[in-house]
Amino acid sequence: MKVSLKVNGKPTTVDAPSDMPLLWVLRDMLDLKGTKYGCGVGQCGACTVHLKGAAVRSCQLPVAALQGAEITTIEGLSKDGSHPVQRAWDAIDVPQCGYCQAGQIMSASALLAHNPSPSDADITTAMNGNICRCATYLRIREAIHAAAAGGGHAPTDAAADATSHPRQAGAPRSLRTTP
Numbered sequence: 001m002k003v004s005l006k007v008n009g010k011p012t013t014v015d016a017p018s019d020m021p022l023l024w025v026l027r028d029m030l031d032l033k034g035t036k037y038g039c040g041v042g043q044c045g046a047c048t049v050h051l052k053g054a055a056v057r058s059c060q061l062p063v064a065a066l067q068g069a070e071i072t073t074i075e076g077l078s079k080d081g082s083h084p085v086q087r088a089w090d091a092i093d094v095p096q097c098g099y100c101q102a103g104q105i106m107s108a109s110a111l112l113a114h115n116p117s118p119s120d121a122d123i124t125t126a127m128n129g130n131i132c133r134c135a136t137y138l139r140i141r142e143a144i145h146a147a148a149a150g151g152g153h154a155p156t157d158a159a160a161d162a163t164s165h166p167r168q169a170g171a172p173r174s175l176r177t178t179p
Helices: 022-029 084-092 101-114 120-127 137-150 157-163
Strands: 002-007 010-015 048-051 054-057 070-072
Touching: 048 101, 054 101, 084 101, 084 137, 101 120, 101 137, 120 137
Parallel strands: 002 070
Antiparallel strands: 002 010, 048 054, 048 070
């Protein structure tokens, strides 16, 4: 079945089985590997993309239902990692293994697009269903607040050491083991 989509701002047409999930169209047909396969049942969030600006699970969307849809993947969020959420993720040093991070970033950026100043409760609700096996949830929340507050700038290491990581004062962010 031929389906016309707009992926990361570019019109494209794919010829795929009507029941093929968007995840596999993106990864296997369009070579956009940033969107990850996690569970295949829409429960983990690793496959999150934006559909008309809303965070959705691509493993559960059959391509036949997406004729003319506007899709944004992690590759389309910014060309150079300059999106405020991506900058915050880097500044806060959110990832450990990194596998879930594309889905986390896509959910967080959709949240901030609709709610530029979210509360902790708003973040919890929006990020519910995005599973991080490394349990970096506190850093994820910190990064979302940082992106909302100033476009992804982390607190200075001195401020972080004094408040967020008192037992690891002076350790580079990449070596800290607590959130």
